[in-house]
Amino acid sequence: xxxxxxxxxxxxxxxRVLPATKAMPKEMLPIxxxxxxxxxxxxxxxxxxTDILIITxxxxxxxxxxxxxxxxxxxxxxxxNKMDLLxxxxxxxxxxxxxxxxxxxxxxxxxxxxxxxxxxxxxxxVVMYGDDVIIGDVPATKELIDAYGExxxxxxxxxxxxxxxxxxxxxxxxxxxxxxxxxxxxxxEKPQTDNEVMSLYSVQxxxxxxxxxxxxxxxxxxxxxxxxxxxxxxxELATTxxxxxxxxxxxxxxxxxxxxxxxxxxxxxxxxxxxxxxLKEYIKELAKTL
Ligand code: UTP
Numbered sequence: 001x002x003x004x005x006x007x008x009x010x011x012x013x014x015x016r017v018l019p020a021t022k023a024m025p026k027e028m029l030p031i032x033x034x035x036x037x038x039x040x041x042x043x044x045x046x047x048x049x050t051d052i053l054i055i056t057x058x059x060x061x062x063x064x065x066x067x068x069x070x071x072x073x074x075x076x077x078x079x080x081n082k083m084d085l086l087x088x089x090x091x092x093x094x095x096x097x098x099x100x101x102x103x104x105x106x107x108x109x110x111x112x113x114x115x116x117x118x119x120x121x122x123x124x125x126v127v128m129y130g131d132d133v134i135i136g137d138v139p140a141t142k143e144l145i146d147a148y149g150e151x152x153x154x155x156x157x158x159x160x161x162x163x164x165x166x167x168x169x170x171x172x173x174x175x176x177x178x179x180x181x182x183x184x185x186x187x188x189e190k191p192q193t194d195n196e197v198m199s200l201y202s203v204q205x206x207x208x209x210x211x212x213x214x215x216x217x218x219x220x221x222x223x224x225x226x227x228x229x230x231x232x233x234x235x236e237l238a239t240t241x242x243x244x245x246x247x248x249x250x251x252x253x254x255x256x257x258x259x260x261x262x263x264x265x266x267x268x269x270x271x272x273x274x275x276x277x278x279l280k281e282y283i284k285e286l287a288k289t290l
Pocket of ligand 1: 111
């Protein structure tokens with residue numbers, strides 16, 4: 001079945017980047033000249049997604065404004081013949097059919113995804129974590145969709161993390177099938193002890209889920225941190241019907257983390273036509289003083 005729907009949970013509190021996120025959603029923090037959520041929507045569109053549901057909450061209305069049409073601004077840019085700038089904004093509102101729903105209480109990623117039940121209906125769908133920007137030659141979501149086509153099971157976008165960091169993430173039991181594709185048969189969210197660590201592979205920002213996940217989520221009790229964890233619901237799929245894990249090729253930037261934000265700006269800046277030369281010079285000079 002063709003996958004055309006994506007859900008972007010963007011209702012987290014963003015406490016790791018306070019005070020920046022006191023009034024500004026972390027999903028709107030820019031990487032050079034685009035808010036991070038625009039990179040995510042572009043990845044979706046470049047992977048064949050046509051319908052997107054963004055899960056928001058109080059104070060995130062600015063995300064809706066960003067994906068709306070802005071006739072006054074467009075007219076002003078056109079009048080002053082700023083055609084490059086006009087081009088950079090005029091398609092933002094019609095990249096995809098984007099709708100919004102609020103997660104009234106911040107009860108965790110699993111709870112946020114459960115809000116998408118009506119939107120999703122009876123189809124497999126992509127979940128794209130709203131604070132994980134992935135940049136690469138091939139869109140990560142496309143790599144996951146290809147693996148769904150190959151095996152017809154839920155797919156996890158994974159990366160290997162440092163041993164010292166696995167306690168902050170999920171840990172997966174995996175077995176290689178071929179190349180960067182693995183079979184996943186179990187997982188745990190935020191392992192507490194070395195014994196609980198199944199591998200250093202962790203779900204990082206993307207997954208494809210079958211609609212059966214909604215029934216599972218309804219019966220998922222709060223887990224790590226007292227939140228309804230998506231990992232706990234996906235574990236049920238992994239241990240019963242099995243899931244596929246794909247180590248996607250792009251670089252992941254955690255926009256909910258101060259260092260992640262800085263790394264994203266530097267890496268994207270070094271490839272951005274307008275600023276790359278100046279930034280390279282600046283970094284070289286700066287490096288001499290470090
Ligand atoms: P995070 O745990 O990174 O988001 O969730 P957070 O709660 O904003 O992080 P802190 O406060 O800095 O620790 C991963 C993704 O799930 C969304 C977040 O917006 C983020 O995109 N999320 C999380 C929700 O939509 N709702 C929730 O209740 C929790």
